[in-house]
Amino acid sequence: MIGVSEHILLGAVLFGLGLIGFLSRRNLIVIFLSTEVMFQGVVINAVAFARYHRHLDGQAFALFLLVIAAVEAGLALGMVMLLYRQKQTLDAEDWSSMRG
Amino acid sequence: MTGSTAYALYGVFALGAIAMFLLLPQPQRSRPLVGAVAGLAALALLLVVLATRVATADTTVYFYLFAALAIASAARVISHPRPVYSALYFVLTVIAVAALLVLQHAEFLAVALIIIYAGAILVTYLFVIMLAHQGGSAVYDRRAREPLWTVLICFLLMATITTRAAVLPPAASPKGVPVSSSVAAGPAQLDGPPATFGNTAAVGATLMSRYIVAIQMAGVLLLISLVGAIALSRRKVRSDVPPMSARPLGQIGREVQPF
Numbered sequence: 001m002i003g004v005s006e007h008i009l010l011g012a013v014l015f016g017l018g019l020i021g022f023l024s025r026r027n028l029i030v031i032f033l034s035t036e037v038m039f040q041g042v043v044i045n046a047v048a049f050a051r052y053h054r055h056l057d058g059q060a061f062a063l064f065l066l067v068i069a070a071v072e073a074g075l076a077l078g079m080v081m082l083l084y085r086q087k088q089t090l091d092a093e094d095w096s097s098m099r100g
Numbered sequence: 101m102t103g104s105t106a107y108a109l110y111g112v113f114a115l116g117a118i119a120m121f122l123l124l125p126q127p128q129r130s131r132p133l134v135g136a137v138a139g140l141a142a143l144a145l146l147l148v149v150l151a152t153r154v155a156t157a158d159t160t161v162y163f164y165l166f167a168a169l170a171i172a173s174a175a176r177v178i179s180h181p182r183p184v185y186s187a188l189y190f191v192l193t194v195i196a197v198a199a200l201l202v203l204q205h206a207e208f209l210a211v212a213l214i215i216i217y218a219g220a221i222l223v224t225y226l227f228v229i230m231l232a233h234q235g236g237s238a239v240y241d242r243r244a245r246e247p248l249w250t251v252l253i254c255f256l257l258m259a260t261i262t263t264r265a266a267v268l269p270p271a272a273s274p275k276g277v278p279v280s281s282s283v284a285a286g287p288a289q290l291d292g293p294p295a296t297f298g299n300t301a302a303v304g305a306t307l308m309s310r311y312i313v314a315i316q317m318a319g320v321l322l323l324i325s326l327v328g329a330i331a332l333s334r335r336k337v338r339s340d341v342p343p344m345s346a347r348p349l350g351q352i353g354r355e356v357q358p359f
Contacts, residue, residue, distance in 0.1 A: 002163045002203075005265045006150055009109075010167050010200075012261035013146075014174050014193075016254040017120070021178030024124060024250040026240040029183050029229055033190055036221065037174050040197045043213065047206045056299075056306045059209050060314075063307065066216050067318040071325040073221045077228045078332035084232045088341045091240035 007048030014041030028080045028090045032073070039069050108149045109262050116142035117255035123179040124244040124251070132179075139175060143168055159203055166203070170196035181241045183229045187222055194218050208300040 014037060021034030043062045050058025080090070087094055119142055122135025147164050173192035180186045194217040201210035244250075307315055 002160060006163070006167075007200075007204075008265040009150070009262055010170070012258045012265075013116075013171055014197075015261075016258040017171070017174045017178055019257065020120060020124075020250050020254045023254070024244040024247050025178065026243065026245055027183055027238070029225065029232070030178070030186050030241070033183075033186055033225060034178055036190060036217070037177055037193060040170070040174070040193055043209075044197060044200060047201055047204050047209060050206070051204050056303055057310075059206050059299075059303055060306050060311050062206075062209055063212065063303070064311075064314060064318060066212060067322065070216060070221060071321055073224055074325045074329045075332070077224055078329040081228060081231065082332055082335060082337060085337045086339055088339070089240070090232055090238070093240065093245070 004048045004052040007044055011041040011045035011048070014038070014044065016041075026092050028083065028092055029077075031092060032076050032080070035072070036069060039065060105149060105152075106263055109146070110259055112142055112145045112149060113255050113259050113262075115145065117251050120175065120179070120255070121247055121251045123175065124247040125179065125181045125242045126247060127243055135179075139172075143171060146171075163200065163203055166196045166199040170200065183241065184226070187225050187229060190225075191218050191222055194222075205299060208303045 018034045018036075018038030018041065021037065022031055025031055025034065043065055046058040046062040046065065048058075050056060050062075083095065084090055115138060119135050119137075119139035122131050123139060147168060151164070170193050173189045173196065176189040177186045177193060180189060194213060198210040198213045201207075201213065
């Protein structure tokens with residue numbers, strides 16, 4: 001029987017891979033794709049805990065997570081297009097002046 | 101997870117970190133083939149370590165299959181030098197995760213995941229990638245930023261989370277009563293063969309009773325995001341790069357490089 005530990009492990013691996021992409025890639029679109037990979041890891045965790053506790057709270061939480069992902073994708077891609085129209089590049093390093 | 105399993109997992113994570121470091125796009129000392137072999141070896145070792153501590157059941161093999169698919173495609177999402185392929189590999193990740201959700205008796209969530217992610221969000225991503233396409237893979241796609249430290253930190257994070265997972269008992273034993281007694285149909289339909297296929301009714305009852313305020317707020321949030329996205333895309337932007345139409349009309353064709 002596959003238990004909750006295996007799903008936590010899988011969720012952690014997906015989350016970590018997404019974090020690697022988020023921190024190391026320079027393309028703005030790929031950065032946001034990496035956050036979606038992290039979301040997948042969190043969804044797996046939430047559903048595994050829903051089954052572990054025999055309760056639907058985890059699944060409801062995962063559904064709200066989908067809502068947040070949709071909102072984030074819409075707004076983030078709008079901003080990415082705005083940045084692209086200004087500099088004609090998707091390189092995150094070009095905006096390093098915002099670091100202050 | 102006992103001590104020996106944890107140490108085996110640390111070894112697997114170390115091998116995976118080396119593989120990920122080699123797979124990330126870098127101009128010099130790039131050995132993607134070695135990275136791919138090391139990554140596949142790490143994945144196989146991970147599955148072996150998991151298989152040694154889990155008693156086999158009839159659906160166990162599907163968990164391993166889709167877990168391997170999810171991890172491999174996620175690694176490809178973050179390491180592929182071309183964004184279009186990253187997005188398409190992400191579809192593969194979403195499908196594998198949806199299959200894992202079906203194995204967890206979360207049928208409604210699995211279908212919603214495929215419809216929302218693979219259907220809606222990924223199409224948005226592909227639209228933006230096509231709009232901002234520059235032909236071939238750009239310089240910033242072929243060069244990762246600080247790959248060594250990133251891989252090190254993230255794999256340490258994975259190992260830490262895995263260690264904390266040792267606190268939980270390994271089997272999926274139900275832990276007493278639910279945290280709060282919500283819908284009566286909810287917990288009963290989570291496990292075992294359901295009367296009708298799927299748990300859509302139970303999830304819907306939970307959402308419409310216990311989370312009704314949150315549902316309304318989610319709707320408002322989506323509306324705000326819709327208005328915000330439209331406002332963002334309609335904004336006039338002062339471009340730092342001179343547009344083509346600003347040049348004299350006769351010069352435009354002469355400056356274009358033949359491929």
